[in-house]
Amino acid sequence: MEFQDVMAQRHSVRAFTDQPVSDALLNELLARASGAPSWSNTQPYQIAVARGEVLESLRRELPERFDQLMALQRAPMVKKLKALVTKKGMPDGDYRPVVKYPDDLQPRRVATGHGLYQLLGIGREDKQARHEQMAANFRFFDAPVALFVFVHEGLGVYSALDAGIFLQSLMLAATDEGLGTCAQGALALWRSPLEKHFQLPGQYKLLCGLSLGYEAQETINQFRPDRQPLDSLLIAEK
Numbered sequence: 001m002e003f004q005d006v007m008a009q010r011h012s013v014r015a016f017t018d019q020p021v022s023d024a025l026l027n028e029l030l031a032r033a034s035g036a037p038s039w040s041n042t043q044p045y046q047i048a049v050a051r052g053e054v055l056e057s058l059r060r061e062l063p064e065r066f067d068q069l070m071a072l073q074r075a076p077m078v079k080k081l082k083a084l085v086t087k088k089g090m091p092d093g094d095y096r097p098v099v100k101y102p103d104d105l106q107p108r109r110v111a112t113g114h115g116l117y118q119l120l121g122i123g124r125e126d127k128q129a130r131h132e133q134m135a136a137n138f139r140f141f142d143a144p145v146a147l148f149v150f151v152h153e154g155l156g157v158y159s160a161l162d163a164g165i166f167l168q169s170l171m172l173a174a175t176d177e178g179l180g181t182c183a184q185g186a187l188a189l190w191r192s193p194l195e196k197h198f199q200l201p202g203q204y205k206l207l208c209g210l211s212l213g214y215e216a217q218e219t220i221n222q223f224r225p226d227r228q229p230l231d232s233l234l235i236a237e238k
């Protein structure tokens with residue numbers, strides 16, 4: 001594909017077919033993404049690839065955890081406080097999830113969420129449908145592969161910067177091969193389920209996940225949220 005076409009065609013895919021992704025192709029994509037630049041070439045990230053049995057096990061456990069967390073949110077205050085103390089049912093990811101968005105970013109977040117729900121015909125009050133859509137994150141949108149991105153804590157925010165460049169390289173390489181991807185911050189909510197399946201190095205922290213596979217022809221995949229106009233992207237001169 002032409003580079004411009006790859007750039008234009010990459011979008012977040014939230015419904016996948018069950019067509020498998022071969023080991024050879026996955027390795028090829030990872031090798032290409034490894035060409036990404038990084039701080040002093042430290043490449044301060046590591047990737048856990050979940051597929052097959054491991055993926056299925058996570059596909060069972062993560063939605064359960066999500067359901068428990070949502071139930072906790074609706075629970076009486078006493079139960080919530082207890083959970084805060086015991087940590088039972090709470091996220092155990094390495095980074096605190098974004099709960100409250102900065103005022104200037106909140107409208108973009110809201111517009112994106114509304115746009116997606118509108119496309120799907122999910123109304124404002126339809127809590128169940130919204131819950132199910134959120135929960136689909138934890139089933140990796142039925143993708144045959146899920147990747148978990150870990151970053152070295154020793155480089156602070158620069159590890160995340162490098163991992164982001166790596167991720168975009170991977171997503172573009174995947175697009176070029178006719179595959180779809182969705183980066184997912186939601187997949188960083190829980191680290192402990194991954195500890196069961198992978199030898200996770202302690203100094204590497206879970207930053208986000210990525211679902212990967214072949215795009216299904218479903219309405220949700222038509223979603224193309226707007227971008228800020230150039231004049232708000234650019235900082236004005238004094």
Ligand SMILES: Cc1cc2nc3c(=O)[nH]c(=O)nc-3n(C[C@H](O)[C@H](O)[C@H](O)COP(=O)(O)O)c2cc1C
Nearest residue numbers: 010011012112137183184185186187208223224225
């Ligand atoms: C770091 C990161 C985390 C994201 N987390 C999620 C997520 O948890 N669930 C989801 O459905 N989309 C997630 N997205 C996808 C964004 O919503 C999407 O990139 C954005 O709306 C722009 O749409 P596009 O990717 O289709 O161009 C994430 C994207 C990035 C880069």
